[in-house]
Amino acid sequence: MPHTGETPDTAPLRIDRRGDRVVAMLNRPRVRNAIDQDLVDRLHVLCAELEASPRILIITGADGVFASGADIAQLRRRRAADARAGINTTVFRRIRALPMPVIAAIDGYALGGGAELAYAADLRIGTPEVRIGNPETGLGIIAAAGATWRLPELVGEARAAELLYTGRILTADEALAWGLLSALHPAAELMDAAHALADRIAANDPLAVRHTKTALLSDDHPAIDLELQAELFESPAKIARMTAFLERHRR
Template identity: 75%
Template sequence: MPDSIAGSRARPLQIQRRPDRVVATLSRPDVRNAIDQDMIDRLHELCEELEGEPKTLILIGSDGVFASGADIAELRQRRAADARRGINTRAFQRVRSLPMPVIAAIDGYALGGGAELAYAADIRIGTPGLQIGNPETGLGIIAAAGATWRLPEIVGEARAAEMLLTGRILDAATAVAWGLVSSLYEPGDLLAAAHTIADRIARNDPLATRYTKTALGAPRAAHPEIELELQAKLFESPEKERRMAAFLESRKR
């Protein structure tokens, strides 16, 4: 059931909790889940919680749309000082930096800020109706909430440049071919598929999962030393001893 962070159906982020995961549903269906300041504030609240109590996060949109972009009515009123505050950027950085994996389950539009929120996830899955991209230059702005540095890491510099400079919106098949999403499911199966991924994550050692995410997000110059230090900590972990002993015991049967 939705809890106190989500509040009533009028709240833009509906939260459901399980012991090992949280599902956050973007819910502004009257504007195709456009990301406004209230939704950003709710994301910050959720991130604060998950920073203190790490769990896998599933992000999904309501009513067949992930997020159609930033709220243009709000965006139109913003000026230089607002840009420098990085309103969406800071929230998406926080999502990206969460200790445990983030899964974006994308149906329909994931455009502009909606796409950038999806890029901040560790794992992206979608539906055949997915449409994802950054049309910001057509509105006289740039994709400044992560696309210019995250998208090249995901799809490569040449494809990212094409998307960002032309405003090209990818369909589902192209998004899979380019590695922007890993797999497709029918809309009615999308959330269940995200939970299946979360189930696989939950079967693994949480600390090893967290350290793997840390290593994945580290700058190239930090490798391989960061892996060696993280592995050194895990080699002293009681959970490593327990899991390896159980594995060896199972092979005797």
């Protein structure tokens, strides 16, 4: 429920719902969109909505910052039981597992937990102002909400080790060269680029997109691919789309 006096524009998580997608904007500009417990709770509510009604998700941040990290004031108070509860880990894993693709549109800082939120997305685009990385060891902790297993998948073990051991922060050009970002756009064009990417996804068969994501996240190859393909081979959408394709090419 919204807090007293809160409006859609002032909510810590601003949500714009459209027919085939949802845009979620982290909106805590006074703390550079740091991720606190309230924001985590709101992300869980959004995940429940998208699990029940699958749509593309675009995640971004307000005021030229994606997310500066976990809320250090809260983090400092947390103890062993909080670590074992996996507060950020749990919601980032849930975002990663959403049925439809997740696009992170990143401007400015994406550090610590903010970087791990970006790593949980399927696609990441950014601006030339992006600064992304995991400085956790400098704060006496580890990057425990996804970086130690997602970064090696994204950039390889050697580069992941360098980033995590040293706390190095990558520039936008470095992140693009390393494969953390797939494209760079001027800040004024970032959301248009995110929507253009979502448009291309939305033009495809939704079930085929969902099954592609399921296969990409699975370790059970090729069995999972063949089972998902078997379902799609029986779908009316497959027949309709292939028929339309053949008719276009007969002209």
